[in-house]
Amino acid sequence: MSVEILRAHALDGVAHGFLGRCGGVSEGVCAGLNVGLGSGDDREAIAENRRRALDAATPGARLVTVHQIHSPDVVIADAPWPDDARPRADAMVADRPGLALGILTADCAPILLADAQAGVIGAAHAGWKGALGGVVESVVAAMERLGADRSRIAAAVGPCIARKSYEVDEAFLRRFAEADPANERFFAAGGREGRHQFDLEAYVVSRLAAAGLGRIEALGEDTYSRADRFFSFRRATHRAEPDYGRQVSLIALS
Numbered sequence: 001m002s003v004e005i006l007r008a009h010a011l012d013g014v015a016h017g018f019l020g021r022c023g024g025v026s027e028g029v030c031a032g033l034n035v036g037l038g039s040g041d042d043r044e045a046i047a048e049n050r051r052r053a054l055d056a057a058t059p060g061a062r063l064v065t066v067h068q069i070h071s072p073d074v075v076i077a078d079a080p081w082p083d084d085a086r087p088r089a090d091a092m093v094a095d096r097p098g099l100a101l102g103i104l105t106a107d108c109a110p111i112l113l114a115d116a117q118a119g120v121i122g123a124a125h126a127g128w129k130g131a132l133g134g135v136v137e138s139v140v141a142a143m144e145r146l147g148a149d150r151s152r153i154a155a156a157v158g159p160c161i162a163r164k165s166y167e168v169d170e171a172f173l174r175r176f177a178e179a180d181p182a183n184e185r186f187f188a189a190g191g192r193e194g195r196h197q198f199d200l201e202a203y204v205v206s207r208l209a210a211a212g213l214g215r216i217e218a219l220g221e222d223t224y225s226r227a228d229r230f231f232s233f234r235r236a237t238h239r240a241e242p243d244y245g246r247q248v249s250l251i252a253l254s
Contacts, residue, residue, distance in 0.1 A: 029242065
């Protein structure tokens with residue numbers, strides 16, 4: 001099976017891609033294009049999967065990733081760092097050609113951003129905690145520090161868990177409502193009393209829009225319901241699987 005790559009029209013002209021699980025060499029519960037160093041997968045398989053992902057999305061670029069911690073923290077990438085010395089952060093920005101910013105996900109929302117005119121790119125990992133904590137605003141501000149203009153920044157939100165698949169409890173909803181009562185619009189009634197369905201993608205898009213970005217696109221792909229195409233932490237948990245893979249989203253300047 002060949003590597004499946006999804007691209008966003010909003011990022012036309014910028015090397016990028018949202019990868020799933022298709023086209024990799026990993027086996028077992030991580031079968032496919034697993035790139036997650038945090039999984040128990042074979043390290044040689046992970047390295048080969050990363051090579052395939054780069055070749056498909058950002059050929060010729062060198063991969064840069066971070067140790068993701070569900071924070072609003074962002075770092076500037078000016079050269080690759082060793083895998084065992086990855087900064088603890090959830091977003092990266094760069095203005096140098098040849099670096100592929102890589103965000104790993106397995107239900108959280110990957111965000112790729114670019115101001116093509118300024119030659120500045122960004123990538124962010126937005127789970128509910130990072131999104132609520134301000135990772136969107138952090139990555140946009142960091143791009144501006146490198147010369148981007150938020151009115152020119154285009155952003156795309158890649159495959160993540162969809163509202164129909166994301167059941168949360170009352171305490172989760174209250175956390176968002178207390179931050180901003182308008183956030184209740186991102187929740188629908190769940191199938192059980194005291195349960196709600198959260199729309200992570202729409203929430204992330206709203207934060208991008210509020211930040212004043214020029215163009216925003218959401219791919220509308222549900223990681224949870226498509227086991228043939230995407231890895232999903234929640235699905236693996238519900239199936240009592242011992243491990244789960246991670247997919248990668250990449251963006252680079254030529």
